[in-house]
Amino acid sequence: MDASNYLYISALLFTIGAVGVVVRRNAIVVFMCIELMLNAANLSFVTFSRINGDLNGQVMAFFTMVVAACEVVVGLAIIVAIYRSRRSASVDDASLLKR
Amino acid sequence: MLTSTSLVYLIALPLAGSTILLLGGRRTDKWGHLLATLMSASSFAVGLYQLFLMIDRAPESRPVSQKLFEWISVGSFNVDAGLLLDQLSICFVLLITGVGTLIHIYSISYMSEDRDRRRFFAYLNLFIAAMLILVLGDSYLSLYVGWEGVGLASYLLIGFWNQKPAYATASKKAFVMNRIGDMGLSLAIMIAFASMGTVSFSGVAEQAPNTSEAALTGMGIMLLVAAAGKSAQFPLQAWLGDAMAGPTPVSALIHAATMVTAGVYLITRSNFVFDAAPTAQLLVVIVGAITLIFGALIGTAKDDIKKALAASTMSQIGYMILATGLGPIGYAFAIMHLITHGFFKAGMFLGAGSVMHGMNDEVNMRKYGALRKFMPITFVTFGLGYLAILGVPPFAGFYSKDMIIETAFNAGGTKGILLGSLTLLGAAITAFYMTRVMILTFTGTKRWDDDAHPHESPWLMWLPMAILAVGSVTSGYLLYHNKLLVHWLEPLFAPHGEHEELLKPIVVSALALTMVAIGVAIAVLKYTRQKVEAIAPTEVSRITKFVRQDLMQDRFNEAVFMRPGQALTNTLVATDEVVIDGAVRGVGAVAMNSGSALRGLQNGFVRSYAALILIGAVALIAAIWVVVS
Amino acid sequence: MQLALEVGRTAAPEAVMFWILGPLAVGASLAMLLVKKAVHSAILMAFVMIILAIFYIAQDAAFLGIVQVVVYTGAVMMLFLFILMLVGVDSSDSLTETIPGLRPLAITAAVGFGGLMVALLGRATLGRTSVGLSAANADGNVQGIAQLLFSTYVWPFEVVSALLVTAAIGAMVLAHQPRSASKTTQRQQSIERFRGKSLATAAGLPAPGVFARHNAVDVPALLPDGSAAPSSVNASLKARGDVLDSNTFDLKKISTQVEEEK
Numbered sequence: 004m005d006a007s008n009y010l011y012i013s014a015l016l017f018t019i020g021a022v023g024v025v026v027r028r029n030a031i032v033v034f035m036c037i038e039l040m041l042n043a044a045n046l047s048f049v050t051f052s053r054i055n056g057d058l059n060g061q062v063m064a065f066f067t068m069v070v071a072a073c074e075v076v077v078g079l080a081i082i083v084a085i086y087r088s089r090r091s092a093s094v095d096d097a098s099l100l101k102r
Numbered sequence: 103m104l105t106s107t108s109l110v111y112l113i114a115l116p117l118a119g120s121t122i123l124l125l126g127g128r129r130t131d132k133w134g135h136l137l138a139t140l141m142s143a144s145s146f147a148v149g150l151y152q153l154f155l156m157i158d159r160a161p162e163s164r165p166v167s168q169k170l171f172e173w174i175s176v177g178s179f180n181v182d183a184g185l186l187l188d189q190l191s192i193c194f195v196l197l198i199t200g201v202g203t204l205i206h207i208y209s210i211s212y213m214s215e216d217r218d219r220r221r222f223f224a225y226l227n228l229f230i231a232a233m234l235i236l237v238l239g240d241s242y243l244s245l246y247v248g249w250e251g252v253g254l255a256s257y258l259l260i261g262f263w264n265q266k267p268a269y270a271t272a273s274k275k276a277f278v279m280n281r282i283g284d285m286g287l288s289l290a291i292m293i294a295f296a297s298m299g300t301v302s303f304s305g306v307a308e309q310a311p312n313t314s315e316a317a318l319t320g321m322g323i324m325l326l327v328a329a330a331g332k333s334a335q336f337p338l339q340a341w342l343g344d345a346m347a348g349p350t351p352v353s354a355l356i357h358a359a360t361m362v363t364a365g366v367y368l369i370t371r372s373n374f375v376f377d378a379a380p381t382a383q384l385l386v387v388i389v390g391a392i393t394l395i396f397g398a399l400i401g402t403a404k405d406d407i408k409k410a411l412a413a414s415t416m417s418q419i420g421y422m423i424l425a426t427g428l429g430p431i432g433y434a435f436a437i438m439h440l441i442t443h444g445f446f447k448a449g450m451f452l453g454a455g456s457v458m459h460g461m462n463d464e465v466n467m468r469k470y471g472a473l474r475k476f477m478p479i480t481f482v483t484f485g486l487g488y489l490a491i492l493g494v495p496p497f498a499g500f501y502s503k504d505m506i507i508e509t510a511f512n513a514g515g516t517k518g519i520l521l522g523s524l525t526l527l528g529a530a531i532t533a534f535y536m537t538r539v540m541i542l543t544f545t546g547t548k549r550w551d552d553d554a555h556p557h558e559s560p561w562l563m564w565l566p567m568a569i570l571a572v573g574s575v576t577s578g579y580l581l582y583h584n585k586l587l588v589h590w591l592e593p594l595f596a597p598h599g600e601h602e603e604l605l606k607p608i609v610v611s612a613l614a615l616t617m618v619a620i621g622v623a624i625a626v627l628k629y630t631r632q633k634v635e636a637i638a639p640t641e642v643s644r645i646t647k648f649v650r651q652d653l654m655q656d657r658f659n660e661a662v663f664m665r666p667g668q669a670l671t672n673t674l675v676a677t678d679e680v681v682i683d684g685a686v687r688g689v690g691a692v693a694m695n696s697g698s699a700l701r702g703l704q705n706g707f708v709r710s711y712a713a714l715i716l717i718g719a720v721a722l723i724a725a726i727w728v729v730v731s
Numbered sequence: 732m733q734l735a736l737e738v739g740r741t742a743a744p745e746a747v748m749f750w751i752l753g754p755l756a757v758g759a760s761l762a763m764l765l766v767k768k769a770v771h772s773a774i775l776m777a778f779v780m781i782i783l784a785i786f787y788i789a790q791d792a793a794f795l796g797i798v799q800v801v802v803y804t805g806a807v808m809m810l811f812l813f814i815l816m817l818v819g820v821d822s823s824d825s826l827t828e829t830i831p832g833l834r835p836l837a838i839t840a841a842v843g844f845g846g847l848m849v850a851l852l853g854r855a856t857l858g859r860t861s862v863g864l865s866a867a868n869a870d871g872n873v874q875g876i877a878q879l880l881f882s883t884y885v886w887p888f889e890v891v892s893a894l895l896v897t898a899a900i901g902a903m904v905l906a907h908q909p910r911s912a913s914k915t916t917q918r919q920q921s922i923e924r925f926r927g928k929s930l931a932t933a934a935g936l937p938a939p940g941v942f943a944r945h946n947a948v949d950v951p952a953l954l955p956d957g958s959a960a961p962s963s964v965n966a967s968l969k970a971r972g973d974v975l976d977s978n979t980f981d982l983k984k985i986s987t988q989v990e991e992e993k
Contacts, residue, residue, distance in 0.1 A: 007856040009786065011849055012753050016779075018845035019760045025713045025837035026828070029769050031815055035776045038807065039760055042783055045799075047852075053790045056862025058875045061792050062884055065876065068795075068802055069891050073898035075807050079814045080905035087908070092818045095829060098706030707830055716840045723847050 009050040016043035028093045030082050034075070041071045104159075109168040109185040111148050112195060112238065115141045117231035123224035134220030135213075138227045139206040145230065146199035153192055161593050164189055167240060174243075181301060186240035189590050193437060194237040194367060197444050201359045202230045204566035208452055209351040211562035212459065222262060222349070229255035233360055237367060241302035242291045245368070249287060249332065252361045253280045259356065260348040272344035279341040283331015287368075290324035293317055307374045315379055322375050322382025326389060329365030333419050335393045340655045342416055343400070346408040350455030353408055358415050358451050359444035366419065366440055369426045370433045377430060377596050386427030387517075391524045394420030396653060398531035402538070403649040405638055406465045407454045410539050411447070414491065417528060418443050424521065425506045428513055430598035434588045435505040438581050442498035445573030446490035452567045453484035457543060459563070460556040467542040468636050469551055474544040476556040479564045481544050483571040488540055490574040492533050492618050495611075498578030503529065505582070508610045518604060526617050533621030541629045549636045745789055756782040773811050780804040791864040793872045944977040951977050 016039060023036030045064040052060025086092050119141030123134045130137070156164050165188035173183040187195070206226060213219045232251025239245040261273030294301050297317035298309040310318060329335065334342035334357075345357050356362070369376065369386060376383045397417030404410040418439070425436035458465060460477055474481040490497040493504060507529070511522035550556070558564070581587040605613075648654065703714070756779050763775040780803045787796035828834045867875050880888055915923070924933050942952035942960060949968055951959035964974055 005856075006790075006861040007853065008749060008753070009790070010852040010856060012756065014845055014848035014852060015757055016760055017848065018841045019757070019764060021716055021844060022837050022841040023760075023764045025709050025716065025841075026764065026834060028709070028829075031811060031818065032763075032769050032772045035763065035772060035811060038803075039763070039776065039779065042780065042803070045795075046783055046786060049787055049790055049792045049795060052792070053864055054856060054859065054861035056864060056867060058864070058867045058879050061795055061872075061876055062879050064792070064795055065798065065880070066884075066887060066891060068798060070894065072802055072807060073894050075810060076898045076902045077905065079810060080902040083814060083817060084905050086818050094708045097708065705830070710830055710833055713833060713837050713840060716837065716844065720840055720844045720847060723844070723851070727847065727851060 006050055006054050010047055013043045013047040013050065016040075016046070028095055030085075030092045030094050031079075033094060034078055034082070038071065038075065041067060104163060104166045106152075106166040106168050106187070108148060108152070109166065109187055109238065110170060112145050112152075112199075113185075113231050113234045115145045115148070116227040116234070120224045120227035120231060123220055123227070128220075131220045135206075135210050135223045138223035139203065139210065141227055142199060142203040142206045142230055145234070146196070146203050149192070149195040149199050152187060153196065156187075156189070156192060164593070178299060179295065181241055181243050183244055184240040184302075185238045185244075186303065187238060188594065190367075190370060190437070190594055191237045193441060193587075193591075194363075195234065197441055198230060198233050198237070198360050201444055201448050201570070202226070202355060204569055205351045205355045205448065205452070208354075208455070208563050208566045209349075211560050212351055212455055213349065218262070222259075225255055225258045225262070226351075226355070229259065229356060229361070233364070236364055240304070242287075242294060242306070243301050245371075246284075246287055246291065249284065249328075249364065252356075252364065253277060253284065253332075256280070256345070256356055256361055259352040260345050262348055262352070266347075269347040272341075272347040276341040276345050279338050280331050282338055283328045283365075286324040286327025286331065290321045290328065293321040293324060297321075303371060306372075310374045310378050313378075318375050318379040319381050322372070322379040323385060325368055325372050325375065326382060326386055329368050329423065330389060331365075332368075333362045333365030333423065334416050335365065335389050335420065335423055336396055339393060339396065339416055340652070340659050342412050343404075343409050343652060346406070346412050350408065350451060350458060353412070354448045354451035354455070357412060358447040362415060362419055363422070363440050363444070366422045366426060366436055369423070370437060373430065373433055373595050376427070383427050383429070387424055387521065390420045390422070390424030390427055391521060392420070393417065394424060394528040395524060395531070396420070398528050398535065399649055400652050400655075401535040402531065403646060404535075405467050407457065407467050407470075407539060407543065408451070408465055410467070410535060411451055411454060414532065414536065415443075415447055417532060418447065418491070421503065421506050421525065421528070424525065425509060428509050428521075430595045432506075432509050433595050434591045435502065435509055437591060438578075438587050439499075439502035439506060441581065441587075442490065442502045442574070442578050445570050445577050446487040446498060449567055449570035449574055450484055450487040450491070452563070452570065453480050453487065456480040456559040456563055456567065457484075457556075459559055461550070461554050464551065464554065467539065468634065468638060469549055469554075470543045471546045471549040471634070472544070473556055477558050479558055480567065483564070483567040484544070485540065486571040487574050488536055490578070491536055492622075493529060493614055494618065495615075496575075496579055498574050498576070500611075501578035501582040504607070504611050504614055507614055508605070508607055511604045511610060514604065522605075522610075526613055529614050530617035530621040533618040534625045537622045537625035538629055541625060542634060546630065546634060549634065748785070748789060752782050752785060769815055770812070773808060773815060776811070777804050777808045780808060791868055791872065794876055944980045947975070949973050950975050950980060953977055 020036045020038075020040035020043060023039065024033050027033050027036065045067050048060040048064040048067070050060075052058060052064075082092065085097070089096060116138075119138050123130050123138060126134070152166075156166075165186060167184055167186045169182050169184040171183050172180075174181040206223070209219075209222065209226065213222050216222065229252060232248050232255055234248070235251060236245055236248025239248055257273045257277040259273075260276055261270045264270045264273075291301055294306055297313050298306055300306060300309065327338075331338045342357060342362070346353055348356075376386065394417045397413045397415070397420055401410050401413030401417065404413060422436040422439050422443070425432040425439065457470065457473060457477065457480060460473075460480075461470065464470075486497065490499040493499040495501075503525075507522060507525045510525050511518050513521060642650075651657065703710075759775045759778045759782070763772045763779070766772055766775070780799065784796045784799040784804065787793075787799055864872075869875070870878075924935075927933070940946075942954060942963070944950055944953055949964065951961075951974060952963035954960050959974075959977060961969075968974055
């Protein structure tokens with residue numbers, strides 16, 4: 004097998020994450036699907052680094068991880084704040100900007 | 103050409119009078135009529151002065167001009183506003199101001215009980231000023247200004263008593279039909295400018311021989327349309343009867359002596375155009391011939407004295423138009439008949455006004471009868487006018503009308519015989535209906551309403567009538583004697599060779615008098631032997647019914663022009679509302695509906711937005727792939 | 732350590748690992764989508780993270796693999812679980828879709844997206860032999876990354892550290908609950924104490940053990956009037972009925988025994 008198999012898995016995981024973002028209603032599960040997408044991207048970075056033989060891809064993946072960590076922190080704080088004021092964690096409840 | 107500085111006063115005096123009276127309002131009520139009469143008389147005085155000056159000069163230096171100001175200067179189109187007083191215009195000037203002043207005097211008394219008398223005099227002065235602009239203008243464009251001005255004055259005066267809707271409608275009808283004629287005049291001016299580059303009379307006269315006959319024919323036809331509109335000739339004649347809704351002095355001045363003769367003036371002034379376009383001239387003759395019979399026929403069935411006189415005017419102007427179409431020799435005779443007609447027709451209208459004044463404004467002749475004992479002066483003046491219009495020698499109409507009949511016969515060939523016969527027939531019918539008017543009004547038994555007490559009119563009213571009667575008697579002879587008018591106007595027209603005389607003048611006169619006698623006899627028989635009913639009998643022959651309805655002129659106009667015009671207007675309005683407004687509203691509706699549809703995307707749910715982002719991302723990547731590969 | 736043995740080809744061990752763990756990862760992520768309880772999703776997510784860490788290590792990214800386990804699986808997923816606990820451990824979504832047409836739309840779009848990605852990635856790499864990281868990892872993976880990180884990428888590195896600090900502060904700000912009322916002053920507290928419902932706690936609650944009869948958790952303390960104090964035993968014990976009778980530990984019995992002995 005060759006390294007591009009990892010790339011296909013990465014695409015597949017990304018797709019599943021995208022569907023999850025749209026389909027699930029619980030805000031935290033949505034967030035987890037977003038994390039899944041980021042991880043899929045990381046996987047493809049690492050694979051490309053292997054394919055190209057230089058470590059730039061791994062450095063990119065490293066930075067992605069750091070940024071994802073920050074994002075999770077702030078995002079979950081926001082979810083907690085929303086939960087406190089609305090008593091609900093469903094993304095469908097924040098639908099006041101409709102026509 | 104000599105210049106003068108006093109021509110402008112002819113127009114400025116009555117115009118000033120009109121302005122003062124209109125702007126002054128009720129304050130000028132006490133002396134308004136006197137001011138207006140004074141202005142009109144002063145204008146007449148200036149005209150007389152100019153006449154004497156003109157007589158003293160040699161024929162070729164008789165015309166004088168005065169340039170007022172530079173009017174239009176656009177590219178190659180230069181028109182100066184200027185005045186031209188030549189032998190033709192001076193006739194008109196004196197006729198307008200002279201008869202006009204007499205009618206002003208008459209109106210002082212006739213309108214004395216009307217609270218809007220001042221406004222009436224303002225409009226009369228306005229009319230005088232406009233008509234003078236018409237005849238004094240030195241270009242077609244200046245003439246057009248006057249043309250429109252008299253149309254306006256006519257509208258204002260016909261609808262003077264606009265409290266009555268019928269009168270207001272009559273004035274609108276006159277104005278609208280005049281407008282059609284005005285359109286003809288505009289087109290003629292445009293053709294003149296397009297083919298000759300100038301619209302002044304002198305310019306067109308110079309260029310006419312060098313222009314194509316087609317252009318000249320077109321211009322001639324358009325001028326004929328204009329003349330037909332203003333002079334109530336066929337096919338634009340339907341307004342004249344309704345115009346009698348105005349006060350009688352108006353009918354006398356405008357619709358007998360002056361405004362309706364403007365068409366004759368126009369054609370005469372444009373003699374250089376018509377002489378070079380024989381087709382147009384032929385059309386002129388045809389129109390004149392049709393109208394003179396048409397008017398005469400209508401006149402036979404009218405019970406309204408003013409409408410009978412109006413029909414008579416229509417017919418007599420038909421004679422004049424016919425004369426103008428007979429070539430260079432005809433113009434002088436048309437003008438001669440115009441002047442004599444001005445006297446006797448105005449006189450008869452004023453007489454009719456006098457009769458109405460004495461009979462509580464009753465116009466139906468069936469309610470008159472035996473008035474000669476009660477209104478002797480009116481009877482005499484009216485009678486003199488009657489004899490003049492019949493063409494009985496030595497009264498005015500004899501000379502002028504017989505010259506026209508003679509010239510008609512001398513046109514030669516079948517055309518001559520046909521025209522001559524028609525003019526003779528017209529003379530007979532004229533004699534018939536005018537005699538009918540005389541008999542019904544002044545002779546016979548009393549058929550009055552119970553509250554009528556006829557009396558003679560005050561001197562302010564019968565004095566002008568008397569003066570006009572003098573004119574009816576003497577003007578014909580004076581103008582004819584030694585071919586005075588013919589020689590006076592000769593320098594203006596193309597030289598005419600001697601026509602071969604088809605019939606000797608004496609034969610023509612005899613024929614004419616015979617026809618007149620026949621007409622008089624029929625009328626006398628019909629209306630003196632049998633009792634005249636106070637109410638018009640309804641069981642009459644079909645022809646009578648047809649003629650009573652003015653030969654169906656109004657029905658024809660309605661069916662052919664008005665209803666299709668209305669239908670067209672309704673269609674256009676509907677198109678405007680449905681199609682154009684609909685399109686505009688449709689655009690709006692489309693925008694709104696598409697907006698509403700697109701609004702559905704904004705359902706407030708984050709997940710659907712996320713789905714849209716996903717779709718967008720797919721599309722973007724696909725696009726990039728397509729572009730890159 | 733070379734796990735990817737040959738250039739351009741993964742060796743049989745790697746293939747075996749891949750073909751076992753790959754489907755597991757995909758299955759776990761699919762299940763993460765489909766399970767009802769959020770907690771289950773979190774667990775499955777952690778599972779996927781660990782598999783990914785193994786993939787990283789298999790591809791000579793040892794540092795990254797460890798970081799993945801420590802940061803992602805350890806910190807991030809635990810953070811998720813904490814928040815789930817706060818928000819509602821029992822929270823579960825109903826799986827029916829409220830927005831009509833969204834599910835098929837999303838699946839179509841995602842499948843299209845996936846197809847496109849696979850095609851593009853395949854086009855990019857098909858036929859290319861992978862160079863492998865043996866040269867780049869000559870001094871060791873950590874050293875290699877450090878080389879890059881502190882030379883070419885030092886500026887993004889600094890920025891990212893600032894970002895970390897900012898994120899921490901941001902989280903504190905967002906989770907901060909301001910007092911709805913201002914802090915009560917001593918005077919206010921004193922007034923509330925003496926004007927409250929009853930004067931029972933005016934002098935404050937007694938220190939622990941004052942009314943206790945026994946040091947066991949399930950023996951309630953007795954108030955001065957002989958009744959058991961409700962706040963001395965855990966509510967769940969009370970609900971379970973595991974509360975003993977404190978009269979069996981009565982001190983009177985003990986004291987009479989002492990007097991008898993005298």
